[in-house]
Amino acid sequence: MSADIAVVVEHLEGVLAEVSFEMLAKGRELAAAGGGMLWAVLIGHGVTRLAGELGAADGVAVVEQEALAHYTPEAYEKAAAAALQALAPRVALVASSSMGLDQAAGLSGTLGWPLCAYCKDVALTDGALTAVSQIYGGKLLATAEVPGEHAICAMLPGAAAAAAGRKSGTPPVREIPPPALDGLRVRFKRLIQPEGGDVDITREGILVSVGRGIGSQDNIAVVKELAEALGGAVSSSRPIVDQGWLPKTRQVGKSGLSVKPKLYLAVGISGAPEHIEGMRGAELIVAINTDPGAPIFDVAHYGVVSDLFDVIPALTEKVKSRA
Amino acid sequence: MDIVVTVKMVPDLVEELEVNAEGTDLDRSVVKLRINEFDEHALEQALLLKNQHGARVTVVALDSGEVDETLFTCLAKGADRAVKVMGDFQGGVSTHTAAAVLAQVLGGIPHELILAGVQAADDRDGQLAVLLGSALRLPHVSVVTGVEPSGDKAVTVRQEYSGGVVGELEVDLPAVLGIQAAPQTPRYAPVSKVRQMMKTAKLETIEAPAVEVGAGSIVTSLARPEAAGRAEIIEGAPEEVAARLYAILADRGLLKR
Ligand SMILES: Cc1cc2nc3c(=O)[nH]c(=O)nc-3n(C[C@H](O)[C@H](O)[C@H](O)COP(=O)(O)OP(=O)(O)OC[C@H]3O[C@@H](n4cnc5c(N)ncnc54)[C@H](O)[C@@H]3O)c2cc1C
Numbered sequence: 001m002s003a004d005i006a007v008v009v010e011h012l013e014g015v016l017a018e019v020s021f022e023m024l025a026k027g028r029e030l031a032a033a034g035g036g037m038l039w040a041v042l043i044g045h046g047v048t049r050l051a052g053e054l055g056a057a058d059g060v061a062v063v064e065q066e067a068l069a070h071y072t073p074e075a076y077e078k079a080a081a082a083a084l085q086a087l088a089p090r091v092a093l094v095a096s097s098s099m100g101l102d103q104a105a106g107l108s109g110t111l112g113w114p115l116c117a118y119c120k121d122v123a124l125t126d127g128a129l130t131a132v133s134q135i136y137g138g139k140l141l142a143t144a145e146v147p148g149e150h151a152i153c154a155m156l157p158g159a160a161a162a163a164a165g166r167k168s169g170t171p172p173v174r175e176i177p178p179p180a181l182d183g184l185r186v187r188f189k190r191l192i193q194p195e196g197g198d199v200d201i202t203r204e205g206i207l208v209s210v211g212r213g214i215g216s217q218d219n220i221a222v223v224k225e226l227a228e229a230l231g232g233a234v235s236s237s238r239p240i241v242d243q244g245w246l247p248k249t250r251q252v253g254k255s256g257l258s259v260k261p262k263l264y265l266a267v268g269i270s271g272a273p274e275h276i277e278g279m280r281g282a283e284l285i286v287a288i289n290t291d292p293g294a295p296i297f298d299v300a301h302y303g304v305v306s307d308l309f310d311v312i313p314a315l316t317e318k319v320k321s322r323a
Numbered sequence: 324m325d326i327v328v329t330v331k332m333v334p335d336l337v338e339e340l341e342v343n344a345e346g347t348d349l350d351r352s353v354v355k356l357r358i359n360e361f362d363e364h365a366l367e368q369a370l371l372l373k374n375q376h377g378a379r380v381t382v383v384a385l386d387s388g389e390v391d392e393t394l395f396t397c398l399a400k401g402a403d404r405a406v407k408v409m410g411d412f413q414g415g416v417s418t419h420t421a422a423a424v425l426a427q428v429l430g431g432i433p434h435e436l437i438l439a440g441v442q443a444a445d446d447r448d449g450q451l452a453v454l455l456g457s458a459l460r461l462p463h464v465s466v467v468t469g470v471e472p473s474g475d476k477a478v479t480v481r482q483e484y485s486g487g488v489v490g491e492l493e494v495d496l497p498a499v500l501g502i503q504a505a506p507q508t509p510r511y512a513p514v515s516k517v518r519q520m521m522k523t524a525k526l527e528t529i530e531a532p533a534v535e536v537g538a539g540s541i542v543t544s545l546a547r548p549e550a551a552g553r554a555e556i557i558e559g560a561p562e563e564v565a566a567r568l569y570a571i572l573a574d575r576g577l578l579k580r
Binding site: 012017070071072073074097098099101102104105106108109110113114115116117118130131133134135136137138139140141142143144145146147148151154185186187188189190191192193194205206230231238242243244248249251254255256257258262263270284285286287291292293295297298299300301302303304305306310311313314315317318319322 | 419450456457484488490540544545556557
């Protein structure tokens with residue numbers, strides 16, 4: 001049974017995703033624990049040059065083909081399956097990201113390897129694999145034993161420090177013969193870049209961020225008033241944008257923007273992993289939520305368990321009067 | 324077009340989640356289930372396609388919790404058929420198992436497009452849309468925020484990546500899509516209409532086929548995250564809380580002037 005570890009590297013438009021380096025850092029730990037090699041799996045067309053950034057790995061397995069020039073779930077899954085079949089690693093790490101979602105579960109289905117999704121941590125002890133998954137909107141952690149020779153773990157962004165996985169230098173490259181990629185049923189048409197907005201929330205020092213706890217579009221005025229008093233801007237969780245209450249440019253999180261303000265005031269936001277991914281780097285996090293069990297309190301520095309409609313107006317008043 | 328929407332009952336995250344005595348699963352005797360909110364978006368996307376282009380929408384759910392009421396609500400919103408898969412699902416099932424069961428059930432239900440919520444609160448072993456795609460050997464695309472027909476035998480979908488970048492993909496039918504968000508807020512069905520459906524409409528039932536799969540891993544502990552990095556909780560009346568927060572911000576030089 002192989003003790004090798006494989007990391008399926010994620011990239012978009014020629015840029016490696018941060019989570020790729022985090023997975024390499026975790027992969028190094030697992031490889032050391034099991035005494036195996038660490039492989040980075042790189043899929044695409046003209047991507048071999050990216051191997052120069054994957055120095056943390058012992059080897060880079062590259063699947064190159066014209067049909068892989070643009071990401072599609074189907075073609076990339078086939079390519080990843082070919083690489084994983086060739087490498088037969090003990091554990092394959094895949095990003096718990098938009099792309100990784102199709103990849104991780106798809107590979108589990110095709111290869112018949114067990115999958116642990118939403119992993120915060122993965123460990124190998126005397127060959128035994130355990131994985132800690134963050135489920136129920138971040139409210140609970142499930143630790144699982146994963147028997148068998150192979151497994152796939154989908155790693156949540158932020159689960160490991162990227163710095164330890166960021167090393168330049170090109171490891172030996174192994175070319176994996178691409179699988180047959182004709183007759184693909186999913187075809188790339190185009191990439192649509194996000195539109196710029198009136199406010200760039202990634203540049204704001206203070207964000208008052210609003211979630212579904214706000215209840216209605218009209219109530220957003222309540223947080224807007226506080227943001228203005230503080231000289232900051234309003235950002236939000238995804239449902240607020242999905243309901244059309246704020247533009248997409250204000251969305252913080254996995255499918256929105258990553259922000260690192262000096263102050264992030266989370267108002268009526270539960271703190272789902274997909275939201276936390278975009279704001280955990282803020283210098284000071286203050287959360288206001290009626291639910292004492294809301295996961296946002298696990299990342300906040302200060303928390304207030306109460307109705308936002310009591311606290312926010314009082315704080316706005318206080319800030320305005322500068323007393 | 325025949326559209327199937329899979330609907331899953333998941334623990335309501337608004338409620339306190341109680342863990343069983345063994346510390347390995349939720350205490351299923353007290354857990355309150357509701358429809359997976361992403362499945363509501365999947366249904367909305369299906370109904371939009373039906374309204375704009377014509378389609379027959381069938382909702383399919385495994386029997387658990389108050390699934391009957393959920394299915395009647397789907398009918399009240401505009402679904403044409405509701406199918407309940409009978410079996411031992413009350414204790415929760417792994418996504419691999421649900422996918423295997425549904426893959427067989429779908430053998431008997433016409434489907435050109437299968438829509439499911441992109442993820443669910445408890446899909447620890449992977450997401451249904453993808454595993455169902457694998458089981459049926461159909462193409463799958465997740466994190467979808469828009470679906471439009473592209474001729475008779477394909478759809479154009481929008482898939483969201485990080486940073487708000489969107490990929491536009493053309494997908495041959497039949498296919499399975501994991502819906503992140505419908506282009507509009509899921510519609511609401513008035514209680515009176517749901518009640519009326521309960522009186523007039525019928526849920527179809529199918530016995531679940533026997534399948535032999537599991538999650539492939541065994542949960543040894545289910546627990547709240549450790550308190551280590553938890554927030555310092557500020558208590559008191561709103562004015563007291565505001566004063567304390569104000570002092571913290573002032574202390575950090577976060578107040579202008
Ligand atoms: C692939 C993918 C990508 C995603 N990307 C993102 C993303 O980029 N950003 C994002 O935010 N989400 C994203 N999500 C969605 C995410 O899973 C959650 O659904 C979402 O973050 C929940 O938003 P919320 O906290 O506003 O709502 P909820 O989870 O509904 O939380 C509302 C909170 O408000 C509290 N509340 C209610 N009333 C009050 C009151 N009066 N006063 C104070 N508190 C109150 C409640 O206790 C609750 O905790 C993504 C999901 C997927 C699957």
